[in-house]
Amino acid sequence: MGLLSPLFCAILVTMSVTSNANDAQKEFLDAHNAARAVVGVAPLAWNWTLAMYAQEFANRVKQTCDNTEESSGPYGENTASGYGAFTTTDAVSQWVEEKVNYDHQLNSCVNGTECKHYKQVVWRASLHLGCASVLCGAVFILIASLQKILPTAQKMGLSLKLSIALIFTITFSFKPYPISCLSQDDRTTFLTIHNEARAQVRVGPLSWDNKLESYAQDFANTAKSGCIPRKRPEGSPYGENTAEGYGAFTAWEAAGQWVGEKDNYDYASNSCVKEECKHYTQVVWRNSTRLGCASVLCGAGIAPDDYRLEYLVPQNDARSKENLPPVVWNDTVAEFARSYAKRRSVDCLLEHSRSQQYGENLAMSTGEMSPAQAVKMWVDEKADYDYGSNTCTLGKMCGHYTQVVWRNTESIGCAKAQCTNGGTFITCNYYPPGNYIGERPY
Numbered sequence: 001m002g003l004l005s006p007l008f009c010a011i012l013v014t015m016s017v018t019s020n021a022n023d024a025q026k027e028f029l030d031a032h033n034a035a036r037a038v039v040g041v042a043p044l045a046w047n048w049t050l051a052m053y054a055q056e057f058a059n060r061v062k063q064t065c066d067n068t069e070e071s072s073g074p075y076g077e078n079t080a081s082g083y084g085a086f087t088t089t090d091a092v093s094q095w096v097e098e099k100v101n102y103d104h105q106l107n108s109c110v111n112g113t114e115c116k117h118y119k120q121v122v123w124r125a126s127l128h129l130g131c132a133s134v135l136c137g138a139v140f141i142l143i144a145s146l147q148k149i150l151p152t153a154q155k156m157g158l159s160l161k162l163s164i165a166l167i168f169t170i171t172f173s174f175k176p177y178p179i180s181c182l183s184q185d186d187r188t189t190f191l192t193i194h195n196e197a198r199a200q201v202r203v204g205p206l207s208w209d210n211k212l213e214s215y216a217q218d219f220a221n222t223a224k225s226g227c228i229p230r231k232r233p234e235g236s237p238y239g240e241n242t243a244e245g246y247g248a249f250t251a252w253e254a255a256g257q258w259v260g261e262k263d264n265y266d267y268a269s270n271s272c273v274k275e276e277c278k279h280y281t282q283v284v285w286r287n288s289t290r291l292g293c294a295s296v297l298c299g300a301g302i303a304p305d306d307y308r309l310e311y312l313v314p315q316n317d318a319r320s321k322e323n324l325p326p327v328v329w330n331d332t333v334a335e336f337a338r339s340y341a342k343r344r345s346v347d348c349l350l351e352h353s354r355s356q357q358y359g360e361n362l363a364m365s366t367g368e369m370s371p372a373q374a375v376k377m378w379v380d381e382k383a384d385y386d387y388g389s390n391t392c393t394l395g396k397m398c399g400h401y402t403q404v405v406w407r408n409t410e411s412i413g414c415a416k417a418q419c420t421n422g423g424t425f426i427t428c429n430y431y432p433p434g435n436y437i438g439e440r441p442y
């Protein structure tokens with residue numbers, strides 16, 4: 001730290017896309033045709049060429065993580081996006097609701113309002129419709145301390161869903177809302193929470209610094225694809241807090257987490273009691289004068305409330321601590337895990353499947369047990385693993401942990417079964433398998 005140590009924090013929010021276009025076909029079509037029927041226009045027919053085109057566009061959005069893109073294709077195009085349980089019907093409703101803005105007599109939108117999406121929906125000459133709907137992943141926010149990254153995860157429920165409808169014969173296009181930058185409200189929130197915490201301990205306020213914001217954004221962007229930011233090169237000139245969270249993780253919650261560590265800070269001894277307090281001490285650091293934050297939406301391609309995240313997140317968290325790439329979900333492996341969990345549900349015995357193909361971690365409880373609890377048991381074995389000698393503490397287990405952090409393992413599949421005796425059986429399988437004798441995990 002120099003004389004001035006401006007505070008810096010980063011919120012990472014990246015997005016990804018999964019497809020569920022097929023399920024939505026009827027919904028898209030019905031919603032369009034209902035609006036057309038009202039004004040006596042013939043119904044549209046579904047067209048897979050258009051639907052595929054929409055899907056390709058969606059995949060492009062996925063790759064660039066930029067949903068302000070237009071397909072610039074030969075078809076008419078409406079796009080809508082919304083947070084949370086945003087359905088295909090909601091998307092089409094958004095377009096149809098523009099009807100109030102459309103003056104049919106003058107064939108124009110009233111008073112500069114929007115109505116072209118509605119016009120596209122009821123365009124008489126349009127014959128075919130093809131749509132795609134994609135889920136743009138979890139909001140993920142990462143918290144790092146002054147010295148190093150200390151991620152803590154928090155789950156909540158939010159997803160951004162982007163619906164794209166392409167309609168044959170007309171050309172309209174529309175930019176969906178940008179999502180990956182801080183809003184002015186977010187900046188205000190960050191600043192307010194910091195400065196309130198500072199005022200409480202009579203430390204002067206911070207002011208917003210655009211250069212720090214852009215420095216934070218550069219860092220945040222490194223986490224776009226895998227939700228794991230690249231480690232900072234040594235010697236970053238700024239103090240740094242990061243926060244990560246799934247779902248509707250806001251600036252409010254991120255900064256609130258840091259300030260919430262106040263209870264852990266003992267001023268008299270200038271040390272943390274109980275738990276972490278370094279984020280808080282950075283927030284109220286007297287010599288800090290400026291603040292810049294950023295956020296990025298990153299994605300695992302999985303909806304934030306998906307059960308798979310309960311297995312993936314804590315294991316990838318453990319991997320990221322060793323600088324290892326994240327594992328992804330593998331349906332084939334998961335099917336194996338499911339069938340084995342089902343077999344074990346009659347006795348809940350902690351017995352391995354003896355699969356030659358997969359690594360395997362098991363957990364059992366006589367009562368209810370969550371995937372998070374099972375994974376925590378495995379990851380907590382880290383305390384009993386000595387990397388230097390590549391052995392477990394005498395009399396302790398650490399093989400579950402070494403499988404979790406096995407570098408060459410790329411994908412996992414897990415399952416949970418309620419046993420007939422009231423217990424819970426949880427299994428994760430790993431491909432390619434780890435724990436080769438005599439080899440280090442990473």
Ligand SMILES: *[C@@H]1O[C@H](CO)[C@@H](O)[C@H](O)[C@H]1NC(C)=O
Nearest residue numbers: 001002003004005286287288
């Ligand atoms: C904070 O600032 C004061 C005076 O402005 C200076 O004496 C002190 O060394 C600074 N502390 C740190 C840790 O930079």
Ligand SMILES: *[C@@H]1O[C@H](CO)[C@@H](O)[C@H](O)[C@H]1NC(C)=O
Nearest residue numbers: 045046047048049050128168
């Ligand atoms: C679907 O739309 C494409 C592109 O406009 C068109 O060439 C094709 O004939 C349509 N397919 C059907 C079955 O109508």
Ligand SMILES: *[C@@H]1O[C@H](CO)[C@@H](O)[C@H](O)[C@H]1NC(C)=O
Nearest residue numbers: 100101103109110111112113
């Ligand atoms: C359009 O704006 C004018 C002036 O602001 C207002 O008088 C008029 O009622 C508006 N028309 C509609 C349809 O909202």
Ligand SMILES: *[C@@H]1O[C@H](CO)[C@@H](O)[C@H](O)[C@H]1NC(C)=O
Nearest residue numbers: 328330331332333410411431
């Ligand atoms: C999933 O596991 C199978 C082996 O069961 C493997 O062949 C396949 O490549 C894996 N897929 C991914 C995405 O890792």
